[in-house]
Amino acid sequence: MEITKNNFSQELDNITNNLKRSCFVSFDAEFTAILSDECFNHKLFDTSKERYDLIKNEVSKMIITQFGLTMFQYEREQDSYTAVGYTFHLCPQAFGDIDQSFIFQASTLRFLCKHKFNFNKFIYEGLPYLSKTEEKLIRQQLQDKTLFINLINKMNMDDERTLQHYCSEVSKWLMNGDEEILYFDIENPVMRYIVHNEIRLRFPDVLMTDSLGNSNKVLIYRDKNVEGAKSAPITVLEENLISNILGFSQIINLLAEHKKPIVGHNIFLDTILLHSQFIGPLPKNYSVFKKNINDLFPTIFDTKYISHEMGRKLTSDETWKSNALQDLYEFFLEGKLSWLQTGMNIVKLKIPFDVNQTYHEAGWDSYCSGYCFIRLGHWAACEANGNLKPVGPKEKLAALSPFCNKVNIIREAVPYMNLVNNDPPSHRPDLLHVKSIKERVINVEKVTSVLASFGSLDIKRYGRRTALVATSSRNVADRILKQFRNDGEYRIAPYRFVKHSPVGRVAVWSSAIITGSILFIFLHRNVNTKIL
Template sequence: MEITRKNFVEQFDNISKNLKKSCFVGFDAEFTALLSGECFKHRLFDTNEERYDKIKSEVGRMIMTQVGLTMFQYDREHDTYVATGYTFHLCPQAFGDVDQSFIFQASTLRFLCRHNFNFNKFTYDGIPYLSKAEEAQVRKHLADNMMFKNLTRMLEMEDEKLLQSHCSDVSKWLSDKEEDTMYIDVASPVLRYVLHNEIRLRFPEVLTTDSLGNSNKVLIYKDKYVEGANNVPLAILEENLMSHLLGFSQIISILEQHQKPIVGHNIFIDTVLLHNQFIGPLPKKYSTFKNNIHKMFPNMFDTKYISHVMAKKLSYDEVWKSNALQDLYEFFSEAKCKKLQSGVNLIKLSTPFDVQQTYHEAGWDSYCSGYCFTRLGHWAACENIGKFRPVGPAEALAALAPYSGKVNVIRGAILYMNLEGDDPPRQRPDWLHVRALKERVLNVEKLASLLAGLGSVDVKPHDSRSALLAVATQYTADKILRQFRDSREYKISMYNVYRHSKRARVAVWSSAIITGSLMLYIFHKSVKG
């Protein structure tokens, strides 16, 4: 189901109930920018901390325009999973001192157009949201009684005219009309809050409340002390305003409160965006970022990383074409996994998605991620049990518990980011050192071209005549060393920091000289004494 500003309030209770009843939640997001540019080039040299430092400023300018959530509930009686999927359309907002900004790349626009992205739903019907930092800022202004003043000062011209028109109508009604009550229909929750306060300020003898639960209508009584009616408390007006401003952030809060396992596919960038959009500005320290995400979502799973590890248990003929989401979903949904030919739990959607089921549509991708998770969990649980049979979500989650908090890292020095503790040590082979034998200045592009056919290799200049190589596997490292063993153009060897780094050699010699000088001084003092 598609959720926009138009039906968010109406569907909120159903979404909340489905979230609370779910055993885990599939997640996906679509962004306003493609991951292009120098900082997004994935290199085998990069540690996770270096990767985070390179991308945080750029990702901090991006937003999620769509969030897909699919709630997987377990029907114990029929031993099946029932999936309820939602695509939430989000749009940043300007409110008081909060003015959310973002970048929208032209290349992203082309990409979204190719995938039939609905820009009207984004701009006109997108659901607002606030980060925790922004929420704290707004609540402080409410507590300091500054919100009403700030809003009236920053109203747009059209809203200002509408406010003045409504107040003029109230003034005329108080002077001319015999009716004891008056209704004003105000669609904007922000303007409705301002109007309640403005009327009470200008006309202290009247009473304002909502219209029998119709939140769009402001009901005004001439008599402030009329029997059976009360001024709607300011605290309720403020909470109604906050509920509107928080928008989709309320869904994030429910996920956080109930600590439902969150399942996505290749979600490194997603976690950075989640922090920036729903927690606050990205922290300088990578460790702080990880701690904040883990505190909010203590049970996160990445099917990209899980499938990477579990693929090692399959033979060459059995394994999936790739562990991209589409290939992985089709591998499981089309029963290509020989280990899961029988005894698997049926998975069905409670209602079909409103839009065509295509990849890069957040709701559909969130369903695919959750679907793959159930199959990977079934496979892992059955291996633990020793036989293949239907398994419940508790068994599947227990079997996949070792993968909790491990988020896939594309083409880096370390295979995953560990949200639950320290990242693992470097898992790639040691670097190789290349020295040009003929060229006075090493041609990096030429070298990279020569190495391209030998495997996954990244080249980084070291000095004018040398470079460092990072490789994905030991097989590739060994192949390069064999291939260039007798080369007359390049000398390639295992990198040794003391042999190949001038700084390290200087540091070693400096240390030796200082140590030697100190020893001579001590010896001289002892002889003299």
């Protein structure tokens, strides 16, 4: 189901109830940028911290435009899962001192057009949102009684005219009207809040309230003491305003409150954007970032990482084409592992997706991630039990617990980001040190071309005549070392800090000088003692 600002309020209770009934929730996010800049290039040299440090400033220019959520509910009698899927359309907002912004790359527009992205829905119907930091700022302004003045000061000319129109209508009604009640139908929640406050200030003798049957309707009573009517408390108006401008952030709050296991596929960048958009500016400290994400969602699973690790158990004839989401989903959907079909749960969608549904649509991708999670959980639980049989969601979650809070990192030195502990050590071979024998300045592009045929690797300049090579496997490193053992153009050897690093060499020489000096002083004193 698609959720926009037009139906969000009506569906919020249903979304909340479906979330409460779920045993886990899967998600997916679609962004406003294709990750093509230099800082997003995945290098085998990178640790998770280095990758985070490279992209944290660039990510602030991006936003999530679609957020997909699928809530998987277990039906015990049928031993099946019912999936309730939602695609939330999001759009940044301007509110008082807050003016959210982002960058659209031309390449991103081309990509989104290819996948039939609905720009009108994004702009005209997208839900607003606030980060925790932005919400805190607004609540502080409410407490300081400065929000209303800020909103008045930030109004554009059209809104000023609209507000003046409402005030003029009230003035004419009070002077010449016969009706006891005047009402305005104001769709914009911010304008509705401003009108309530402005009219109360200008016309203190009237009574203002909201219609119970129409949340957009503002009622104004000539008689402040009219029987059965009470002035809408300012605190209620303020909470209604906060609720409206929070928009989709209410869903993030619900997920955090109910602490359901959260499942996604290849979610390293998703977690960074989640922080930027719904928690606040990304912290300088990588460990603080991880803690903030873990505090928000304490149980996260990444099917990219799980499938990578479990795929090691399959033979080359059994395994999936790749563990990209589409390939993984279709692998399990088609029942490629025939021996795993015993006791497999049926998974059904409560509301089918559009017949023209494509990948890279957040709701559909979130469903695919959850579907794969169920299949991987069945496999892991049956393996743990020692036999193939039906297993419930608790058994699946228990069997997959070794993968909990471990987020896949594409093409880097460490295999995953650990959200609750230190990241693991590098699983790549030692770096290789390349020294150019003939060239006074090493040509990195040429070295890359020369070594490319050996397999997956990355190269970076290390000095005027030297470079470092990171390889994807021990086999690639060994083949390079063997081939260049007696090469006349490049000297390649395993990198050693003491031997190849200028800092290492300085440390060794400094240590030698200090040791020699101490020895000299000791010998000198010893000689003088003997002479005396």
